[in-house]
Amino acid sequence: MSNDKKLPDIGTEQDPKVKKQKAKAYEEYAKQFTPKPKYAANGLKAFVVGGLICCGAFAVQNWLMDFMKLEEKEAGTWVTVLLVCLAQLLTGLGWFDSLAKFAGAGCIVPITGFANAMVSPAIEYKAEGPVLGVGAKLFSVAGPVLVCGITASVIAGIIQVFR
Amino acid sequence: MNNQRGKHSIVFSNRPNIVGAAAVGGVKESQGPQKKWFDFTLEDDIFGEKTWEKAEGKMVKKAIDLALSNGRVSEKQVDILLGGDLINQLMIANYAARDLQMPFLGLYGACSTMTESLIAGSVFIDGGYASCAVCAASSHYCTAERQFRMPLEHGNQRPPSAQWTATAAGSMVLSKDRAPGRNICVTAATIGRVLDPGIKDVNEMGAAMAPAAADTLLTHFRDLGRSPEDYDVILSGDLGHVGKKILMDLMAKQGVPMAENYNDCGALMYDDSQDVHSGGSGCGCSASIFAGRIIKEMRQGKIRRALIMSTGALLSTISSGQGETIPGIAHAVVLEAEGGE
Numbered sequence: 001m002s003n004d005k006k007l008p009d010i011g012t013e014q015d016p017k018v019k020k021q022k023a024k025a026y027e028e029y030a031k032q033f034t035p036k037p038k039y040a041a042n043g044l045k046a047f048v049v050g051g052l053i054c055c056g057a058f059a060v061q062n063w064l065m066d067f068m069k070l071e072e073k074e075a076g077t078w079v080t081v082l083l084v085c086l087a088q089l090l091t092g093l094g095w096f097d098s099l100a101k102f103a104g105a106g107c108i109v110p111i112t113g114f115a116n117a118m119v120s121p122a123i124e125y126k127a128e129g130p131v132l133g134v135g136a137k138l139f140s141v142a143g144p145v146l147v148c149g150i151t152a153s154v155i156a157g158i159i160q161v162f163r
Numbered sequence: 164m165n166n167q168r169g170k171h172s173i174v175f176s177n178r179p180n181i182v183g184a185a186a187v188g189g190v191k192e193s194q195g196p197q198k199k200w201f202d203f204t205l206e207d208d209i210f211g212e213k214t215w216e217k218a219e220g221k222m223v224k225k226a227i228d229l230a231l232s233n234g235r236v237s238e239k240q241v242d243i244l245l246g247g248d249l250i251n252q253l254m255i256a257n258y259a260a261r262d263l264q265m266p267f268l269g270l271y272g273a274c275s276t277m278t279e280s281l282i283a284g285s286v287f288i289d290g291g292y293a294s295c296a297v298c299a300a301s302s303h304y305c306t307a308e309r310q311f312r313m314p315l316e317h318g319n320q321r322p323p324s325a326q327w328t329a330t331a332a333g334s335m336v337l338s339k340d341r342a343p344g345r346n347i348c349v350t351a352a353t354i355g356r357v358l359d360p361g362i363k364d365v366n367e368m369g370a371a372m373a374p375a376a377a378d379t380l381l382t383h384f385r386d387l388g389r390s391p392e393d394y395d396v397i398l399s400g401d402l403g404h405v406g407k408k409i410l411m412d413l414m415a416k417q418g419v420p421m422a423e424n425y426n427d428c429g430a431l432m433y434d435d436s437q438d439v440h441s442g443g444s445g446c447g448c449s450a451s452i453f454a455g456r457i458i459k460e461m462r463q464g465k466i467r468r469a470l471i472m473s474t475g476a477l478l479s480t481i482s483s484g485q486g487e488t489i490p491g492i493a494h495a496v497v498l499e500a501e502g503g504e
Contacts, residue, residue, distance in 0.1 A: 019361065026362070
């Protein structure tokens with residue numbers, strides 16, 4: 001039938017420079033077949049859910065200050081603890097991932113995402129044992145965030161000293 | 164006798180017969196459009212086991228048991244077991260083989276494992292090195308997710324090009340003897356080559372595999388002097404909705420447009436309401452549709468000649484961590500039904 005020329009020349013390139021160019025061209029080509037994420041709708045959902053979580057947290061903080069007579073800073077700490085516990089509970093019940101799928105960053109940014117990033121590997125790696133499973137993998141998701149966050153704060157601190 | 168056709172294709176002169184086949188589907192899969200084609204469906208994806216890996220192992224064993232029983236073949240008659248999965252070091256297949264006590268070759272072709280094992284099994288039978296071979300492949304959403312991506316309960320959003328690893332297993336029993344009644348046999352195969360279009364994003368596996376799939380199809384048509392119209396059904400493995408569109412465009416550009424008879428298992432596995440974005444993936448996706456739906460439709464006489472092609476994205480957790488691109492592969496197998504009307 002037909003000859004070798006009929007085969008598409010994608011992915012066969014050996015020269016690294018040409019390979020890179022072709023990869024880029026193919027990526028662009030493939031993009032036109034890929035649906036785009038619904039940025040506006042996703043953003044709105046994140047805004048509403050994230051906003052509701054923050055409003056709720058503020059209501060609790062105000063209640064702690066008005067009725068429990070706590071200082072603002074102390075009340076804030078209690079609210080943070082409450083949010084973390086709530087996110088852990090929801091993760092354990094298997095609801096947090098559904099919520100995060102719907103609301104995205106809206107439910108990940110208010111500290112709740114960090115709690116989820118700690119508890120989800122703890123559940124996942126339980127089968128590998130308490131030390132080498134949970135112990136080793138506990139920070140597998142949150143670890144990079146901690147490393148980068150602490151590094152950034154150290155750099156910011158040094159800048160502050162020499163300013 | 165030379166059974167080679169071109170560099171990539173082979174024809175089987177002693178046609179291996181598919182005497183038994185079975186598909187097992189997970190919970191989400193059995194809520195989708197493929198429900199009626201599964202021989203067994205799980206009520207719970209953990210399948211009464213302690214770990215997801217054990218559950219997947221039990222699932223693939225169930226598929227093998229069912230395929231053997233509906234092919235009326237006993238475990239002792241099996242000369243070789245060929246199979247694989249996605250989990251590191253072929254954990255699932257190795258442990259299933261430990262329990263089955265059959266001569267075993269583990270195969271890894273990522274999601275292309277079903278047709279890879281089918282080709283290997285057919286070569287064994289055709290060459291007279293085995294009278295009966297069992298080919299199997301499996302995948303499980305929960306085992307794949309924890310190995311390749313994030314913990315299950317981790318909250319995140321998947322991009323529209325992402326695919327859902329199917330919790331499913333498929334198994335076929337090949338024999339040198341014909342099945343009574345309508346017989347299905349393997350007549351030809353095309354072994355694909357690894358093509359790497361340079362995609363790095365693990366959420367774009369359809370795009371990463373589409374060129375390899377197109378290459379295998381074009382090579383197949385060229386080697387055997389056939390065209391897409393020669394088949395009642397042409398089914399690719401797990402390109403998903405995105406990869407399917409790319410494949411169709413690539414084929415059209417090469418002057419071989421794919422018509423109504425072409426579809427993709429990844430696109431067929433779930434319906435739109437199941438929110439799986441670009442469709443299904445995993446060895447089990449194509450394995451269960453080939454061993455479930457295609458074999459049944461061939462037995463019913465709806466399909467006479469089918470071209471099935473599992474597709475694999477050959478990435479590992481190490482390669483994606485090191486920023487390597489994702490190579491793709493695809494192997495095609497021709498199934499033909501004959502007699503017994």
